[in-house]
Every structure is written in structure tokens, then in C-alpha cells.
Amino acid sequence: MSLLRLQGVTKTVDIPDADPLTILDGVDLVVEHGERASIVGRSGSGKSTLLNILGLLDAPTSGVFEFDGRPVARLRSGARDRQRGADVGFIFQQFNLLSGRTALENVMTPLLYASGRRFWRRRAIAAEILDKVGLGHRMDTMPEKLSGGEQQRVAIARALVREPRLILADEPTGALDVETGTSVMGLLDSVATDYGAALVTITHDPAIAALADERHRLDGGRLHPLGSAQDVAA
Amino acid sequence: MRAVESVWGAIVEAWQEVRIHRVRVLLSLIGVAVAVCALSSVVGLANIAQQGMTESNERYGGRPALLSVTASYAPDGTPMPAGGLPEAWAGVVERHKIEYTSSVRQGGMRVQFRGGVAEVSTTAVDQPYAAMHRIRVAHGSWFTKEDADRLAPAIVVNGDFWRKLGSPSLASHPTARVTSGDGEVTAVVVGVLRTSGYDDMAPTAFVLSSAAPQLMSIDYSGGAPANLEAWVPPKLAEPLTATIRAELDQALGAGATSVNRQDYLAAGDDPLAFFKLVVGGIAVLVLLLGALGLVNIALVTVRHRIREIGVRRSFGATAGRVFFAVMMESVVATVVAGAAGVGLSILIVKSPWLEQLIGQGMVSDFPPFPVEAAVIGMVAATAVGALAGLLPALVAVRVKVIDAIRY
Numbered sequence: 001m002s003l004l005r006l007q008g009v010t011k012t013v014d015i016p017d018a019d020p021l022t023i024l025d026g027v028d029l030v031v032e033h034g035e036r037a038s039i040v041g042r043s044g045s046g047k048s049t050l051l052n053i054l055g056l057l058d059a060p061t062s063g064v065f066e067f068d069g070r071p072v073a074r075l076r077s078g079a080r081d082r083q084r085g086a087d088v089g090f091i092f093q094q095f096n097l098l099s100g101r102t103a104l105e106n107v108m109t110p111l112l113y114a115s116g117r118r119f120w121r122r123r124a125i126a127a128e129i130l131d132k133v134g135l136g137h138r139m140d141t142m143p144e145k146l147s148g149g150e151q152q153r154v155a156i157a158r159a160l161v162r163e164p165r166l167i168l169a170d171e172p173t174g175a176l177d178v179e180t181g182t183s184v185m186g187l188l189d190s191v192a193t194d195y196g197a198a199l200v201t202i203t204h205d206p207a208i209a210a211l212a213d214e215r216h217r218l219d220g221g222r223l224h225p226l227g228s229a230q231d232v233a234a
Numbered sequence: 235m236r237a238v239e240s241v242w243g244a245i246v247e248a249w250q251e252v253r254i255h256r257v258r259v260l261l262s263l264i265g266v267a268v269a270v271c272a273l274s275s276v277v278g279l280a281n282i283a284q285q286g287m288t289e290s291n292e293r294y295g296g297r298p299a300l301l302s303v304t305a306s307y308a309p310d311g312t313p314m315p316a317g318g319l320p321e322a323w324a325g326v327v328e329r330h331k332i333e334y335t336s337s338v339r340q341g342g343m344r345v346q347f348r349g350g351v352a353e354v355s356t357t358a359v360d361q362p363y364a365a366m367h368r369i370r371v372a373h374g375s376w377f378t379k380e381d382a383d384r385l386a387p388a389i390v391v392n393g394d395f396w397r398k399l400g401s402p403s404l405a406s407h408p409t410a411r412v413t414s415g416d417g418e419v420t421a422v423v424v425g426v427l428r429t430s431g432y433d434d435m436a437p438t439a440f441v442l443s444s445a446a447p448q449l450m451s452i453d454y455s456g457g458a459p460a461n462l463e464a465w466v467p468p469k470l471a472e473p474l475t476a477t478i479r480a481e482l483d484q485a486l487g488a489g490a491t492s493v494n495r496q497d498y499l500a501a502g503d504d505p506l507a508f509f510k511l512v513v514g515g516i517a518v519l520v521l522l523l524g525a526l527g528l529v530n531i532a533l534v535t536v537r538h539r540i541r542e543i544g545v546r547r548s549f550g551a552t553a554g555r556v557f558f559a560v561m562m563e564s565v566v567a568t569v570v571a572g573a574a575g576v577g578l579s580i581l582i583v584k585s586p587w588l589e590q591l592i593g594q595g596m597v598s599d600f601p602p603f604p605v606e607a608a609v610i611g612m613v614a615a616t617a618v619g620a621l622a623g624l625l626p627a628l629v630a631v632r633v634k635v636i637d638a639i640r641y
Contacts, residue, residue, distance in 0.1 A: 052636050055548070057547075057548065057635050057636055057639075058636055077552070077553065078552045078553070078554065081547070081550055081551065081552040081553070082550055082552065083550075084548070084550050085549055085550010085551070086550065088548075090548045092545075092639065096541070096545045096639065098542055098545065099254075100254035100255070101250065101254065105250070109546070109549060110549040110550065112243040112246060112247060112549075113243065113549055113550040113551055113555065115235070115236055115239050116235075116239075119239045119243065120239075162550075
């Protein structure tokens with residue numbers, strides 16, 4: 001059973017005094033457990049909208065979307081929120097770390113919405129994963145005192161702390177220089193492998209997209225499979 | 235277990251927010267803390283003022299429930315036989331096992347002061363009268379049972395009387411010369427009353443009923459027998475009044491006596507109700523103003539936190555959880571502010587200077603800081619927190635996650 005399956009997914013939004021705007025148009029996509037997938041596309045091509053749908057933040061206008069074999073449309077709002085918390089980790093371009101909280105507190109935050117052992121042992125779990133991403137010595141540092149690369153590593157730790165089955169990375173290297181970006185992607189790939197999570201990366205950087213097992217291009221709301229890394233670069 | 239984790243998680247989130255934004259929170263909560271302090275203090279100070287008013291009422295009308303028996307004239311218009319009422323009353327007291335009773339007769343005595351003889355308004359009472367009317371003495375003591383056996387009768391005087399004697403130490407057993415008929419009686423001052431300024435403008439005195447014939451040469455009652463008072467449990471006041479009336483009617487003739495309750499609660503209504511209402515109204519107004527300030531700041535703050543709320547939603551926070559967490563932030567903060575306000579209020583209300591100012595020296599039994607003031611303060615703080623958190627929580631729930639993350 002695939003982790004994600006989209007079939008004929010469309011997304012339209014109503015525009016005042018105009019025809020509805022189609023953002024996604026018949027998107028078909030399958031992501032297997034533990035797979036690396038990338039989606040490239042120009043600005044405005046619908047990448048973020050697709051990511052929001054995959055991350056259960058938004059609902060398609062039509063089409064089929066199954067998460068681990070279950071149709072998402074049947075999930076009620078609270079159940080969808082809980083599934084998102086348990087199964088999806090987000091990594092944002094601008095890191096979106098919570099200000100005023102240390103790196104450790106940022107990583108602990110998703111565990112506030114967990115239950116059982118993860119909830120009560122959140123500090124130890126967060127410390128362990130921060131150590132894993134090489135920030136064991138910076139746990140008590142505020143985000144604004146961390147470099148861009150370090151902030152994104154905190155964000156990676158935070159996305160993985162609940163051991164999700166899917167990591168959605170939205171331009172994860174967009175705010176980093178090339179060298180740091182490559183390093184961060186290497187780390188992301190490594191920890192995602194350790195946790196057995198599938199990784200879907202949305203990027204406009206062909207080099208980053210080429211690192212994935214399955215590569216796609218989103219153009220005008222339609223998703224096209226890409227072949228080799230050379231195709232992506234082209 | 236899941237519910238416990240959710241509630242605890244929301245409290246942790248709320249506490250983090252309060253801790254991180256402590257300066258803003260502190261500033262916004264000063265108003266609430268001051269309002270809670272004002273509310274609790276008003277309740278606490280009103281309690282002292284109420285105690286003062288109660289004690290004052292009790293001094294004049296007696297402590298609840300005080301029954302007064304007067305029997306001036308028989309039904310045919312002739313004065314009652316002098317011995318009739320006391321004997322009938324003694325029977326009533328014995329039958330109903332009434333512990334506190336006193337006869338009360340208003341009159342006067344002529345006292346030789348340094349500046350000459352003066353007429354002193356005097357009340358002849360029995361020893362239990364002090365307990366029945368919450369009489370307090372500033373120096374010396376009230377009458378004891380042994381005072382009835384004194385050769386030189388004992389008197390308890392007010393401050394003006396005492397000063398006219400030259401404010402002597404009561405340890406020296408000061409005496410007052412009382413002119414009575416052709417002779418002179420020496421009375422021993424055993425106590426000086428604690429009185430307000432109004433009661434201290436002219437000399438007054440209490441004497442024991444047994445010593446009244448010796449000392450009181452002036453009769454204000456026109457020969458009527460002394461009034462009789464009984465302090466009984468308030469719950470029994472009504473049936474006992476009817477029973478005593480019937481018994482006295484039977485002994486002395488129908489309508490020969492008048493039995494009435496005379497303490498300040500006799501009318502049944504709380505005479506301090508209006509005072510409490512006004513004070514409570516002011517306190518609630520103060521609290522509402524504090525709450526308005528808090529709502530204002532909370533609404534502005536939540537708009538600055540839209541991105542953070544979106545990020546939390548991406549972690550799996552449900553709408554209900556976000557609502558509860560934002561609400562809890564407000565409640566946690568106001569509860570802390572409420573505790574500070576109540577603490578400050580205790581310091582204010584229990585300060586000796588303020589107790590003296592409110593009590594005006596007339597409160598004998600200062601009440602402890604009222605528990606209801608603390609409870610009202612804390613409940614009000616929590617309610618204000620919930621109320622002030624409601625609007626921002628609704629705003630937070632309506633945040634669109636996708637827009638919020640990109641905010």
C-alpha cells in the first residue's frame with residue numbers, strides 16, 4: 001500500500017468577478033513509504049498548494065487523495081489535524097522556528113500534541129534528536145543566535161521528533177547558501193532514512209530535485225514525471 | 235489519559251507564552267492585579283466597616299436577638315405594682331433557662347467633680363449587660379458578680395467622666411462622690427468605657443441595678459419599673475417572644491407587658507445591604523475596566539502570533555486545542571495576577587494603620603481577612619482571564635493555517 005496516492009486531484013479557487021482559478025489540474029502522484037520525491041516548478045505553478053494538500057493543510061476541490069490507503073476526504077477536521085501531527089513533518093523555507101524559545105523548546109513543541117511516552121518524555125526525546133542533527137551543544141540557544149544552517153537543522157529535528165512517516169520540505173534550502181544547503185539536504189536525507197520517513201521536497205533548485213528517487217515537474221497545475229537527473233537539470 | 239495530556243499540554247503552552255512575553259504580560263496584568271487588589275480590598279475593608287457598624291448597632295440595640303420587655307402600666311391605667319414584673323420575669327427566665335438577662339433603667343446621679351456637682355446620665359444594669367451589648371472597656375474592667383456585695387458601690391464610667399475625675403489610674407481604685415438625698419455615697423470607679431467621640435461629650439455611667447437606689451437620685455422613667463432584656467438565640471427569638479408575651483399576660487394581665495425584639499436585625503432586612511451593594515458595584519466596575527484593558531491587549535497580541543498559531547497547527551494542534559491554549563494563556567496570566575492582587579490586598583487590609591482608620595477605634599473584634607474576599611478576587615481574576623481570552627481564542631481558531639504559515 002502506498003503512503004500517498006493522488007488521482008485526478010484538482011484545486012480551484014473562486015476569484016471575485018472572474019472565473020474560478022485552477023491551481024492544480026488533474027494531478028496524479030504516488031509516494032511510497034520511505035521514498036524520496038521531488039517536485040520542481042516555477043513560482044505560481046501550484047507547488048505550495050500541492051504541498052499543503054499532501055500535508056493535510058488544504059483539501060482538494062476534486063479527485064482522490066489517500067493517505068496510507070485511507071481517503072482523506074472522509075476524515076473530520078480534528079482527525080485530520082491529529083493525523084497531520086502524527087504522520088507529517090514540515091520543513092519550511094523560512095524555518096518558522098518559534099521565537100523566544102530555545103532550540104530544545106522548539107523541538108519539544110510538536111511533542112506537546114503527542115500522547116503517552118512521547119508527551120511525558122518530550123525533553124529527553126528532543127535532546128536526543130538535536131544531538132543527532134549535531135546541535136547537542138546548542139540546545140539552550142535562542143533561534144536568532146543560530147546561523148541559517150543551524151536554524152534549518154533545528155527545523156529538521158523538529159519535523160522528525162514525532163517520527164512521522166512523511167516529511168514535506170518546502171524549499172528547504174531556499175534561505176541558505178549552496179554549501180550549507182547541500183549539507184542540510186545531506187542531513188535531511190540521512191535522518192529521514194534513519195526514521196524510515198518518505199521525503200517530498202518542493203524546490204526550484206534542479207540540483208536539490210535531482211537528489212530524489214522520483215522527480216516531478218509541476219507546470220500550469222499539471223504534474224509531469226521526470227526521468228533522470230539530467231532531465232531535471234534541463 | 236489523553237484528556238489529561240491535552241489539558242497539561244495546553245497549560246505548558248500557556249505558561250511558555252506567559253514566560254516568553256513576560257514584560258508584555260506583566261504590563262497588561264498590572265491592571266488586572268490592581269483591579270483584583272481593589273476588589274478584594276474593598277470587600278475586606280467593607281468587612282471591617284461592617285464590623286464597626288455592627289458593633290455600634292449592637293452597643294445601642296443589643297446583639298441579635300435581644301428581646302426587650304417593658305411594662306409601664308396595667309390595662310386600667312394604673313402603674314404596675316413594683317414587684318410584679320420582676321417576679322413574673324424571674325419565672326420566665328427560669329422556665330426558659332435564659333442565660334443572659336438584665337434589667338435596664340435610665341436615670342441620673344449627681345456627682346461631685348472638681349468643678350462642682352454635675353448631673354450624670356446613668357444606666358442601671360445587671361452584670362450580663364456588657365456581653366449583651368458588646369460593651370468594651372478601655373481601662374479597668376466591667377462589673378463582676380462580686381461587685382454587688384461591695385459596701386462602696388462600683389461604677390463604670392465613660393471617658394468624659396474619667397477625665398473630669400482627673401484621669402486617675404484605676405489601679406488606685408479612684409472614687410467618685412455621689413450626692414444622694416441628704417447624704418453622699420462614695421462610688422468606686424472600676425472601669426472606663428471605650429467609646430466613640432460622640433458618646434464622650436458628656437459624662438455618663440453604668441451602675442449595677444442593686445446599687446441604683448443608693449446612687450441614682452434622678453428617675454427618667456416616671457416611676458415605671460425597669461425594662462428587662464434577654465439575649466436569646468436568633469432562631470428562637472420569634473417563638474420565644476410570643477411565649478414570653480403569653481406567660482407575662484397570664485401572670486400580670488393581658489396587655490400589661492410589651493415584648494419586642496429590639497436588636498438591629500429585628501426588622502429582618504440586612505441594614506447593611508445597601509452599603510454592601512454600593513461597595514460591590516464599585517468593585518465590579520473597577521474589575522471590568524481592568525478586563526477591558528486586558529481584552530484589548532490580548533486581541534492585539536494574538537494578531538502578532540498568527541504565524542506561530544499556523545506553525546502549531548502544522549504540528550497537529552487541533553482548532554479546539556488552539557482555542558483552549560490561547561484561552562489558558564489568559565487564564566494562567568490572570569490567575570497569577572489575581573494571586574498577586576489578593577496578596578497585596580491582604581497586606582493593605584491588615585495594615586494596622588488602615589484598620590485604625592476604618593475602625594475609628596470602635597471595632598473591638600477586627601475580623602480576619604475575609605476568605606470570601608480572597609475567593610472573590612481569585613474567581614474574578616479567573617473569570618476575567620477566561621473572558622479576556624475568549625475573543626482572542628476565537629480569532630486564533632479562525633486563522634487559516636496556510637495563510638498563517640506564510641504570514
